[in-house]
Amino acid sequence: xxxxxxxxxxxxxxxxxxxxxxxxxxxxxxxxxxxxxxxxxxxxxxxxxxxxxxxxxxxxxxxxxxxxxxxxxxxxxxxxxxxxxxxxxxxxxxxxxxxxxxxxxxxxxxxxxxxxxxxxxxxxxxxxxxxxxxxxxxxxxxxxxxxxxxxxxxxxxxxxxxxxxxxxxxxxxxxxxxxxxxxxxxxxxxxxxxxxxxxxxxxxxxxxxxxxxxxxxxxxxxxxxxxxxxxxxxxxxxxxxxxxxxxxxxxxxxxxxxxxxxxxxxxxxxxxxxxxxxxxxxxxxxxxxxxxxxxxxxxxxxxxxxxxxxxxxxxxxxxxxxxxxxxxxxxxxxxxxxxxxxxxxxxxxxxxxxxxxxxxxxxxxxxxxxxxxxxxxxxxxxxx
Numbered sequence: 126x127x128x129x130x131x132x133x134x135x136x137x138x139x140x141x142x143x144x145x146x147x148x149x150x151x152x153x154x155x156x157x158x159x160x161x162x163x164x165x166x167x168x169x170x171x172x173x174x175x176x177x178x179x180x181x182x183x184x185x186x187x188x189x190x191x192x193x194x195x196x197x198x199x200x201x202x203x204x205x206x207x208x209x210x211x212x213x214x215x216x217x218x219x220x221x222x223x224x225x226x227x228x229x230x231x232x233x234x235x236x237x238x239x240x241x242x243x244x245x246x247x248x249x250x251x252x253x254x255x256x257x258x259x260x261x262x263x264x265x266x267x268x269x270x271x272x273x274x275x276x277x278x279x280x281x282x283x284x285x286x287x288x289x290x291x292x293x294x295x296x297x298x299x300x301x302x303x304x305x306x307x308x309x310x311x312x313x314x315x316x317x318x319x320x321x322x323x324x325x326x327x328x329x330x331x332x333x334x335x336x337x338x339x340x341x342x343x344x345x346x347x348x349x350x351x352x353x354x355x356x357x358x359x360x361x362x363x364x365x366x367x368x369x370x371x372x373x374x375x376x377x378x379x380x381x382x383x384x385x386x387x388x389x390x391x392x393x394x395x396x397x398x399x400x401x402x403x404x405x406x407x408x409x410x411x412x413x414x415x416x417x418x419x420x421x422x423x424x425x426x427x428x429x430x431x432x433x434x435x436x437x438x439x440x441x442x443x444x445x446x447x448x449x450x451x452x453x454x455x456x457x458x459x460x461x462x463x464x465x466x467x468x469x470x471x472x473x474x475x476x477x478x479x480x481x482x483x484x485x486x487x488x489x490x491x492x493x494x495x496x497x498x499x500x501x502x503x504x505x506x507x508x509x
Contacts, residue, residue: 164272165272171470184271190268193264198257242489311387401419439486441455456482
């Protein structure tokens, strides 16, 4: 009876399926499509016939392609990686991480998973498929054009790995500082019932609502003239802030910190204050209660907030493009430069390959932390 009572009407299910299909068409399809064309020769990538783009006859004619064996084993590796990340990695990280160092365990686990996936997919899998293609006859004959030359040109010839390293430095710095400050501030504001805490939150919200262009306009003159401004304090060794990733980290932290504080405060508010009181009765100080009692309960919320902080820094364009020079540019502004300066079809496909490359870390994060993200987003949804 209850199943019938709570079952969605047919019209609602059809409407939900229709909206989901429309979203996949609008949002997911372009990502899949540019991923496909990034592995083709330019003449195939920009062909008017979609089947030509998918099968890549010119790419295939140049001796670069995938066989049925390649497609089956490649799909199997991707599925296995997804299953490993979602069902095996999470419990093992929790089991083997030292007490109090779960966040460090997650970082190590995500790094090892990413490195292992790259080794399997780029070294071990091609060696296995090469042997199988040679002995399986028609199943080993290439049927779909496929080439990695554009990715090689982007990452090796154009040194895109330097932009990737700069992005890692900026995002790691922003995420670490934002979570450190945000957890302490969010906990304090969640437990404080004073008007001062209320006005701090309101000011933070107003600051977060300001357009980034307004904030960067205030930072830019100081960054450009930082050597002259700081010279009275540091003398001839006065540093310049313009183009320095560490300086941009603090700007992004200042811009994104209000969001982090508000989000973590909402998580802390859903943790009963009785836990703090019980820890205090057992002899813990306020910080010990926070460190050993509250934080273990808060990890899903911290991971969810950390992911959003990572995305805000990773996808930032305005701040990094204006405050970093060409030598220290992160990936998103560098890709914009690709599209602005490239003219030939080969250069355009390389720009697309660079754009596709930056999505890989995002898929990795979502696969590894999907359970924590869901747990964090639903924290406090059911109380009592």
